[in-house]
Amino acid sequence: MNISNWTAPDPFVTTPDMLIRLVVGLLALAAFVGANATILVYVERKVAGFIQRRPGPFEVGPQGILQTIADAAKLIGKQLVTPRGSDGFLFWLAPIVGFLPVFVMFLPIPWGESTYVVQSDVGVLLILAFAGFGVLSLCLAGWASASKWGLIGAARAVAQSVGYEIPLLLAVLAVCFSHGSMDLMAIVKEQGGWPWQWNVATQPLAFFIYFVCALAETNRAPFDLPEAESELTAGFHTEYSGMGFGLFFLAEYANMIVVCSMATALFLGGFQGPAAPGPWWFLLKVYGLLLVMMWMRWTYPRVRFDQLLNLNWKWLLPLATLNLLATAVALKL
Amino acid sequence: MSVFPKGDFYTRHFQPSGKEETLVVNMGPQHPSTHGVLRIIVELDGEYILRCEPVLGYVHRMHEKMGENRSWVQYWPNTGRVDYLHALAWNWAYAGAVEKLAGIEVPERAEYIRVITCELNRVSSHLLWWGAYLLDLGAFTPIMYAFDDREEIMDMLQMPTGSRLTYCYYRFGGVSADLSDEFLKRLSRFIPYLRSRLPMYRDLVTENVILRKRVEDVGHIDEDMCRRYGCTGPVVRGAGVAYDVRKAEPYSVYDRFDFRIPTYPEADAFARYMVRMDEIEESLKIIEQAIATIPDGPYLSKSAPKPKWSAPKGEACFAVEGARGKITYYVASDGGRTPYRVKLRSPSYCNLSCFAEAAKGVILADAVSILGSLDLVIPEIDR
Amino acid sequence: MGVIKEFAEALKGLKSLIVGLGITGKEFAKPGVTVHYPRKVVADKDLVTYRGHIELVGSKNDPAMPPCITCLMCQSVCPSGCIKIIKHPPPKKDPAADKNAPPEAYASGLEPKTKAAPPAKEKPVKTPKGFILDYNYCSLCGLCVQSCPVDSLRFSTEFYIADPSKKAFVYDLMARLKAQAGTATAKEKE
Numbered sequence A: 001m002n003i004s005n006w007t008a009p010d011p012f013v014t015t016p017d018m019l020i021r022l023v024v025g026l027l028a029l030a031a032f033v034g035a036n037a038t039i040l041v042y043v044e045r046k047v048a049g050f051i052q053r054r055p056g057p058f059e060v061g062p063q064g065i066l067q068t069i070a071d072a073a074k075l076i077g078k079q080l081v082t083p084r085g086s087d088g089f090l091f092w093l094a095p096i097v098g099f100l101p102v103f104v105m106f107l108p109i110p111w112g113e114s115t116y117v118v119q120s121d122v123g124v125l126l127i128l129a130f131a132g133f134g135v136l137s138l139c140l141a142g143w144a145s146a147s148k149w150g151l152i153g154a155a156r157a158v159a160q161s162v163g164y165e166i167p168l169l170l171a172v173l174a175v176c177f178s179h180g181s182m183d184l185m186a187i188v189k190e191q192g193g194w195p196w197q198w199n200v201a202t203q204p205l206a207f208f209i210y211f212v213c214a215l216a217e218t219n220r221a222p223f224d225l226p227e228a229e230s231e232l233t234a235g236f237h238t239e240y241s242g243m244g245f246g247l248f249f250l251a252e253y254a255n256m257i258v259v260c261s262m263a264t265a266l267f268l269g270g271f272q273g274p275a276a277p278g279p280w281w282f283l284l285k286v287y288g289l290l291l292v293m294m295w296m297r298w299t300y301p302r303v304r305f306d307q308l309l310n311l312n313w314k315w316l317l318p319l320a321t322l323n324l325l326a327t328a329v330a331l332k333l
Numbered sequence B: 001m002s003v004f005p006k007g008d009f010y011t012r013h014f015q016p017s018g019k020e021e022t023l024v025v026n027m028g029p030q031h032p033s034t035h036g037v038l039r040i041i042v043e044l045d046g047e048y049i050l051r052c053e054p055v056l057g058y059v060h061r062m063h064e065k066m067g068e069n070r071s072w073v074q075y076w077p078n079t080g081r082v083d084y085l086h087a088l089a090w091n092w093a094y095a096g097a098v099e100k101l102a103g104i105e106v107p108e109r110a111e112y113i114r115v116i117t118c119e120l121n122r123v124s125s126h127l128l129w130w131g132a133y134l135l136d137l138g139a140f141t142p143i144m145y146a147f148d149d150r151e152e153i154m155d156m157l158q159m160p161t162g163s164r165l166t167y168c169y170y171r172f173g174g175v176s177a178d179l180s181d182e183f184l185k186r187l188s189r190f191i192p193y194l195r196s197r198l199p200m201y202r203d204l205v206t207e208n209v210i211l212r213k214r215v216e217d218v219g220h221i222d223e224d225m226c227r228r229y230g231c232t233g234p235v236v237r238g239a240g241v242a243y244d245v246r247k248a249e250p251y252s253v254y255d256r257f258d259f260r261i262p263t264y265p266e267a268d269a270f271a272r273y274m275v276r277m278d279e280i281e282e283s284l285k286i287i288e289q290a291i292a293t294i295p296d297g298p299y300l301s302k303s304a305p306k307p308k309w310s311a312p313k314g315e316a317c318f319a320v321e322g323a324r325g326k327i328t329y330y331v332a333s334d335g336g337r338t339p340y341r342v343k344l345r346s347p348s349y350c351n352l353s354c355f356a357e358a359a360k361g362v363i364l365a366d367a368v369s370i371l372g373s374l375d376l377v378i379p380e381i382d383r
Numbered sequence C: 001m002g003v004i005k006e007f008a009e010a011l012k013g014l015k016s017l018i019v020g021l022g023i024t025g026k027e028f029a030k031p032g033v034t035v036h037y038p039r040k041v042v043a044d045k046d047l048v049t050y051r052g053h054i055e056l057v058g059s060k061n062d063p064a065m066p067p068c069i070t071c072l073m074c075q076s077v078c079p080s081g082c083i084k085i086i087k088h089p090p091p092k093k094d095p096a097a098d099k100n101a102p103p104e105a106y107a108s109g110l111e112p113k114t115k116a117a118p119p120a121k122e123k124p125v126k127t128p129k130g131f132i133l134d135y136n137y138c139s140l141c142g143l144c145v146q147s148c149p150v151d152s153l154r155f156s157t158e159f160y161i162a163d164p165s166k167k168a169f170v171y172d173l174m175a176r177l178k179a180q181a182g183t184a185t186a187k188e189k190e
């Protein structure tokens, strides 16, 4: 069950039940991602509605529960338009590139004691490595759509993602240092059930930095600059129609789940809880974080692009470095 | 080579810049932050704006020309449609100009009614601006709160005027309907309510550090620039000049009320923002005083013109303070059935004209912020 | 010192962000203010003051007939030219002139395009034969209502009107008045 070495030529061959686990896991994940994105879109719109004192989706199904499904059906049914002058192949490759790596990122997440797809010594690294793919898709989308707004959006996306990956990494590293492991399962198991036993209690700064960077990495407000509506009409996905846009949308929500799952595993004790540890605790925490993300989106204005980069390079990066240093010193002592 | 040259007149006029690394983009006429069909041609170097040029005329409705071929009375509906957010100020400017031209007396009560409704309309206009501006800056929630309060104002204004947006309420020599007691009661309940909402606005938005960073030190339009371009209203008051038509050349009964003209010397977007927020409070103050002292009497003068009335020979000019600045109507009459000439001075037009200079060298996001802080109503620019 | 100041400012900024979250959080808990349109409608008291399209008022004696005297004031004052009044043809002796009798529709000038009243032997019928309002062009200014010398016009409170066709907004106000009078009498009988 344990892949101890990812550098081995082919770890799957040695354990056939691993393969089965992987296939079943991927299928389950596909369903999970799809279902969750649908639910999240609905929840997001309801949250937005309630914050703004209106009902949100209301007409399709009881309390509008089927609204997202109706929207998805509409998106699928729409004509796919490839704008004139665009690079057709890259144009349609972009949403797929944006969406597929998300599955891989779900693999090493420990949902519960025995509910996981793969357990890897370098699970954290795996997630972070594949997170880099997201920016590639945004860049491709903006570039290939031959739209000036898209291009600006893509340029913003690249600068933003590349910048924010560094403090994110440093914040995660601080946690990995203190546990001496990059295995998410091990990190979760070392934390206790009560909030003061979680890593957020020992590493509050790292958690804060991680959360801010996670917002920026997933292009969520107040850092949603690549798609800043009032400035760039829709940024990198200006030209996408139908499911092309739908995939970006789906990827955004899937990414949100990934970063929140990782935050839960790293900082909030994962599936551990005061009583009856299990996947429900994990999901509860993930959804809590997601709600906070939505709450923030509907409260704040958008930051400006130079401020976004300043915040990263002048605040988060030094803070994360200091935090890492302090952690290292404390561990040494 | 096609027979027809590429692009339209403005694009060709703008295009030759000589630089290779720059990007010329059109903001508008369909763009989420131009609130209407304003088009701005922008030359970008990365995120920075090298130069930009507003293009007007997409919603030109010939309000001036229309004045020349309909009778004096028939021009009324047009006045409410120039600036649909502060329609009553335009109503008032037209009424004032014609009353001045023909020497029509306005009863005292009518003057008070005009003050109350016009100030109420100003508050609603500022509330809408506040929400829309925050929308430009990426916050989606404030506009809903603003609309919630504005809805109440519209409900109230519907009582005397009968409409909710494009009012056509004032008449030569008064107004078209009296204020009911219910309206006054509801209004005096509403004032403390809106006052109690303002701290929430402040905490949610004005104090918010992200907003502060977006508007502070952005879009300097100083006194000199205001003078050169003829900016008025919150723009000039945000540059530290206490110019307000209500005080500078008091019309109607404004000299009886005690109110302050908020000015901020910083001359940036935040100064303009604060001027408007303070003006909401000042308007509430005026309304409060007006309700307390409103006299009884007729709401329309006995000598008010009949529908087929035509003005005597002559010309007159009348200015009022709108939510966006100084509104002026100039009317000239040759004694005929229709005005000889109607000229509108719209504040948004002058305020917009300084945008090209103010937005030079700023970041694209700041241009959106500057544009929003000017509080433009596009149909008013084009008239 | 500068660093400390910067930090203090950053903390102040963070506090303002949390205050903002608190406000939206509180609003989240409050009930919504939306009127769910097809299930709920705007309260009648809010509609009373609403100025919908114009309609005719029934006269005291005959609720199905307006007190209108076809002076055509409303038609000529309307800035949008959306009122069209059809007069009863004046009693004619000579049938040749009879054909031209109804005045042109949509009087464009300000002068009512009516001929001087015929020498009265028979009393001419003053009430209108037809009263057509083209609501598509109405600007709801209220000038017609105010200029009517016999208060024959008023605003309806018709609010929920929608139709895919423009033709649906050309109202025959006489027929409307008759229908209203009909329902009114029916109610009285009940």
Ligand code: SF4
Binding pocket: C054, C077, C078, C079, C080, C081, C082, C083, C137, C138, C139, C140, C141, C142, C143, C144, C145
């Ligand atoms: S309300 Fe105004 S536009 Fe409408 S019919 Fe009457 S006069 Fe004409």
Ligand code: SF4
Binding pocket: C067, C068, C069, C070, C071, C072, C073, C074, C075, C085, C147, C148, C149, C150, C151, C152, C153
């Ligand atoms: S409705 Fe009034 S204004 Fe119009 S024609 Fe009849 S009487 Fe004259």
